[in-house]
Amino acid sequence: xxxxxxxxxxxxxxxxxxxREDPRAEVIYALPGNGGIARHALCVDIAxxxxxxxxxxxxANAVDFAVVAPDDPLVLGxxxxxxxxxxxxxxxxxxxxxIEGSKVFAKNLMKKYGIPTAAYxxxxxxxxxxxxxxxxxxxAVVKADGLALGKGVLICETxxxxxxxxxxxxxxxxxxxxxxxxxxxEFLTGPEVSVLSFTDGETLAPMVxxxxxxxxxxxxxxxxxxxxxxxxxNPCYTPEVAAECMxxxxxxxxxxxxxxxxxxxxxxxxxxxxxxxxxxVIEYNCRFGDPETQVVLPLLEGSLLExxxxxxxxxxxxxxxxxxxxxxxxxxxxxxxxxxKYDKGFPITLPGTEADERVYIAGAVEKDxxxxxxxxxxxxxxxxxxDLPRAIERAYALADRIHFENAxxxxxxxxxxxxxxxGKN
Ligand code: AMP
Ligand code: GLY
Numbered sequence: 001x002x003x004x005x006x007x008x009x010x011x012x013x014x015x016x017x018x019x020r021e022d023p024r025a026e027v028i029y030a031l032p033g034n035g036g037i038a039r040h041a042l043c044v045d046i047a048x049x050x051x052x053x054x055x056x057x058x059x060a061n062a063v064d065f066a067v068v069a070p071d072d073p074l075v076l077g078x079x080x081x082x083x084x085x086x087x088x089x090x091x092x093x094x095x096x097x098x099i100e101g102s103k104v105f106a107k108n109l110m111k112k113y114g115i116p117t118a119a120y121x122x123x124x125x126x127x128x129x130x131x132x133x134x135x136x137x138x139x140a141v142v143k144a145d146g147l148a149l150g151k152g153v154l155i156c157e158t159x160x161x162x163x164x165x166x167x168x169x170x171x172x173x174x175x176x177x178x179x180x181x182x183x184x185x186e187f188l189t190g191p192e193v194s195v196l197s198f199t200d201g202e203t204l205a206p207m208v209x210x211x212x213x214x215x216x217x218x219x220x221x222x223x224x225x226x227x228x229x230x231x232x233x234n235p236c237y238t239p240e241v242a243a244e245c246m247x248x249x250x251x252x253x254x255x256x257x258x259x260x261x262x263x264x265x266x267x268x269x270x271x272x273x274x275x276x277x278x279x280x281v282i283e284y285n286c287r288f289g290d291p292e293t294q295v296v297l298p299l300l301e302g303s304l305l306e307x308x309x310x311x312x313x314x315x316x317x318x319x320x321x322x323x324x325x326x327x328x329x330x331x332x333x334x335x336x337x338x339x340x341k342y343d344k345g346f347p348i349t350l351p352g353t354e355a356d357e358r359v360y361i362a363g364a365v366e367k368d369x370x371x372x373x374x375x376x377x378x379x380x381x382x383x384x385x386x387d388l389p390r391a392i393e394r395a396y397a398l399a400d401r402i403h404f405e406n407a408x409x410x411x412x413x414x415x416x417x418x419x420x421x422x423g424k425n
Contacts, residue, residue, distance in 0.1 A: 002027045003305070004058055004087075005041065006048050006078060007069035008034045010332075010362035010380045011290035015069060015304070016041050017358065018297045022305040031057065035371045036361020036379065051078045058087045067091065067308060071147055074286050075101035079266070090308040092286050095262040099253075100269075100286040103183045104145050110281060113256040115249055117281040120185035126170045129182055133162045139187040144169045146178030150214075150226055155187065190275040191236040191420065192282065194292045197250060197270065198321060200311045201263030204254050205321040206246070208299050209237035210292045211417050216339060218412045225339045226377060229413030230330045231388060232295040235420040236274055245272065245279050253284070265311060294360050294380045295328040327388040329395035330380040331413050332362075336406040338376030343406060346373045351401035356384040357394065359402065373404055388417060 001024050005016055013036050019025050020040055031054055033043030046053045049072045058066055068078045068091035077094035091097075098105045110117040118141070123129035133140065142165035144152035152175050156162035162184070169179030196207040210232035216222035249270060257264045269285035269292075288296075297304065301322045310319035335342035348364055348371040360382060363375015381402060383394035392414040399409055 001025060001064040001305075002029070002062060004029045004031065004054075004061075004063045004066040005069060006031050006054060006066065006073055008032045008037065008043075008048060009070075009290055010360040010377065011288050011293040012069050013037050013040070013360040013362070014294045014297045014358070015067065015288065017360075018300065018304040019067075022303040025305055029057070029061065029063070034361055035364040035366035035374070036359070038366050049073050049076060049078075051076060051081050054078060055081050055085045055087070058082060059085055063087055065089070065309065065312070069288060071097075071100055071285065071287050074266075075147060088312050090312045091266040092264050096257060096264040096266075097286040098262070099257065099264065099284045101147060102145055103143050103283075104181050106284050107183055107185070109253075109256055109260065113252055113259075115252050115256065115281060116278060118185040118188050120183050122181060122183050123170075124181045126166070129166045129170060129184065130163060132184060133159055133166055136162070136184055137186060138162075141185045141187050142166055142169065143183045143185065144175045144179045145181035145183065146175070148175040148178045151175070151224060152178060153224075188273050188275050188280060188282070190273045191416075193234045193237045193241075193272045193274060193279075194230075194289055195237070195245065195250075195270045195272060196289055196292060196296055197268050198307055198311050198316060199254050199264055199266070199268050200314045200316040201254065201258055201265050202314070203316040204250050204268070205316060205319075206242070206250060207296050207321070208232050208323040209234040209242070210289075210295055211236075212289065212292060213410060213413055216334075216410075218410050223339050225334075227289075227291045228332045228334070228410045229380075230291045230295045231392065231414040231417045232292070232299060232328050235388070235417050241274060241279060245270070249279060249281060265314075291330050291332060291380050294330040294358075294382050298328050298358060298382060298384050299323045299326060324384075326384050326386055327391040328382060328384045329388070329391040329414050330360075330382045331395045331399040331409050332377050332380050333399055333402060333404075333407050333409050334377050335363075335373055335375070336408050342376055344373050344375070346405040347371065348373060348378065348404040349402065351398070353398070357398050358382040359398070378404065378407070388414065388421060392418070
């Protein structure tokens with residue numbers, strides 16, 4: 001089979017390496033891919049959001065199956081365009097991708113179908129939003145409606161901060177059209193859990209749970225980033241919590257999307273908070289998480305390609321989705337300065353790896369046979385082991401064998417998960 005993967009980060013590197021394990025994957029194209037992916041796939045210089053170019057490439061090269069990984073092409077309708085051109089595709093169409101593309105849509109869906117989430121109000125009028133800020137409970141969480149590179153959420157302790165957040169989004173349009181509407185919601189507390197799932201619109205198969213670390217610095221200090229590391233499974237996500245989420249959140253969401261005439265086919269990501277009142281949805285994503293995928297897929301047993309094909313053909317119910325009982329940890333090595341300004345172009349020295357170790361490249365280009373840094377998040381060092389403490393130790397040991405100038409990582413990935421584990425024992 002000729003397979004096309006749209007995207008070019010660490011998540012796509014993990015997806016491609018896993019797809020490669022299936023002998024049916026003869027050729028894999030990555031659009032645009034990156035310097036690390038180039039070792040496992042044929043990278044083609046087409047941007048992930050250039051839908052006409054993606055479709056032409058797929059047709060010209062007789063691609064048998066496409067996987068659209070990032071949010072922006074999905075929200076723009078890349079999966080629909082590929083399917084319309086006769087290319088079978090894993091990923092939700094535009095109507096279903098709205099579950100991530102519009103927070104107002106997602107919140108209204110949850111309200112209509114009784115899916116637990118933070119209480120909220122949605123606004124498209126600046127004056128009405130500002131009036132609500134004068135009486136809403138504090139802290140208030142102000143969210144831009146559309147995609148904002150993970151930066152469109154502001155937690156405001158004071159009315160002044162909330163006013164400023166609303167003005168920056170709706171008036172100054174710091175996130176462009178994404179801020180034309182805002183959601184102002186109740187502040188929740190509790191451990192966060194990410195659950196990725198496969199769904200074909202009818203059946204849902206959850207993947208192993210995980211925990212992301214979004215802030216740049218140790219102790220959850222510093223700015224929000226795309227994610228500085230992950231562990232799986234997430235010890236806060238007990239079998240009882242999992243059963244409750246399945247009954248009150250996962251299945252109701254799949255049914256709600258179907259009832260709305262927007263059946264969701266692809267990877268549906270549940271960002272959950274385990275509050276004193278039970279699990280609640282913080283956000284939905286219409287795609288694999290990054291860097292959650294880097295710890296989830298190494299634990300998947302069997303063929304990823306088979307599952308993605310089954311999802312796209314509506315036969316997930318007949319397909320096995322199994323995960324190993326092991327644990328995994330991913331430590332992101334970033335360029336000093338990220339998520340703000342940073343330098344690039346430094347050579348990366350990669351060590352040899354053992355069977356249970358992976359290096360997933362996120363931001364690097366290949367030049368004259370050398371790998372050079374090209375992004376803020378440069379790579380993920382991943383280890384799989386029999387238990388979480390060992391997976392964390394080995395991921396750090398691997399990270400410490402990788403070198404490039406200006407590299408930094410958080411030193412406490414998995415610390416909260418270990419504390420939760422100790423609390424259980
Ligand atoms: P999001 O971009 O929607 O994932 O939000 C980024 C982060 O903001 C989440 O991972 C949470 O830590 C935090 N957050 C979002 N919504 C809430 C909320 N209602 N209460 C508390 N924290 C929140
Ligand atoms: N790691 C969070 C996300 O992929 O949105």
